[in-house]
Amino acid sequence: MVALLLVQHGQIHNLFDEVRASEGDHRRAAFHRLVRLLAVHETAEEEVVHPFARAAFDGGAEVVDERLAEEKDAKEMLRSLEDMDTEDAKFLPVLTAFRESMLRHARAEERYEFTQLRRHVTPQRLAAMALAVRAAEKLAPTHSHPGVEGVAKNIALGPVAALVDRTRDALREALRTSG
Template sequence: MGTTRTMPETMGENDVIDLLQRQHALIRDMFDEVERSSGDERREAFQRLVRLLAVHETAEEEIVHPYARRVLPGGVEVVDDRLEEENKAKELLQHMDQAGVDDPNFMANLERLRFDVMEHARAEERYEFLQLRARTSEAERRSMAAGVKAAEAMAPTHPHPGVESATKNVLLGTPAAMMDRIRDVIRKAMGKQA
């Protein structure tokens, strides 16, 4: 899998809905990659998946969900349902990260995680993204996409070797720690855009 394909900040989509849907497809592909690999290759593929999920979900929580809460009819309930799904997946992801890819239950947990994440993605696309596209302008969606890309560029899913910056360690540690640091990076990035 080419590095550029797995770096959200380099994706060409300028509409936030298109960008997030492309990332959903990429996440599906990455689950396949983890499943097909073994040993160190599986460990590396799983870490890439963990990083992408951390960056993707945190960007949605910080940029897309707050907007959806404000503009969608029943937006609070729609977003609360998505956050509940995300939290369920995060708990399993945290457990899997702690147990490691050599855990005898890893593959069963991977299937469960894949199911939860893909169900969540389908619900987002159906209940949040469709309505968001209908109730936002192209300029608003471009602005949100720019925010997602800026945040993801500061917390890349592929740490750039040799880059000395305050964000170089954002994607180290547990999934929960990554999400906390990514949240801080996104808030700083969005503050700079405002």
Template structure:
């Protein structure tokens, strides 16, 4: 682990990921064909693991330090995003409606990230000591390592559900990703 990763707290980690997500949205919009599809798959993967980790680590912690309304709203937004991302994934980047649906999805995801950054993250900063916030960053990284790589909207958003169903789904997703990538690399 680098010194930067050891010192990074959960809020800084998640804001960094939010910026990476915004960059991937821009890349998807600015590319076509196989480049667009690759960028979209990277975006899907990052969103899936990011949201799963937030559901397991961040929202339960913020719920401990507030009424839970902010965390509940974030969970609802993430559930909506999972359903929409599932639809986008099924639609495919070459579909005529992709750009319009993708633009609406981007607006919702950016609004969600802003909501977290302005409402949920300050709750954590005010109420959790810096050492706990650094440990939470480690917990987020660990959760992401075993999280599904695509959305599974029908599974539910609770931390308990993700703990039970997440690792088997993640294994299946990672196998599908490997086979998909192998086929792409070995097409004539």
């Protein structure tokens, strides 16, 4: 599970670079891929990883609470970015600030949460959790939903948000390919 999440952190980092280095339709498409990956990644962490980490090691609850606060802030920043045109002059500066925030968040997860999980959880259990992470990602919303952090809110609101998001994504894709 930790290896899976670390690979995704690398993919997120690369997508940030791709969005910043591209223009026009390519930037827009790269940004949509970034939004989707961030949304499903964070949802899976909130539903699977964080609840387990709370009890897996001493201080786990505090570590998770700090990550959830960061995730809420990140969702708010991402929502504001989604409301902007990727060619707007303000987009790249806001994206850069968001990128720095997300990289700090990822480093904190890796240092304070993932390291402890590797120390205190058997490889077999981590492998089983990787399957749970993948399952959660398949059902996760594909856009940012500030205020929907934690397992209870994700379970209560996530399916409806995922349906709305995936319908919106399909409509946007249909409009893009027909025009």
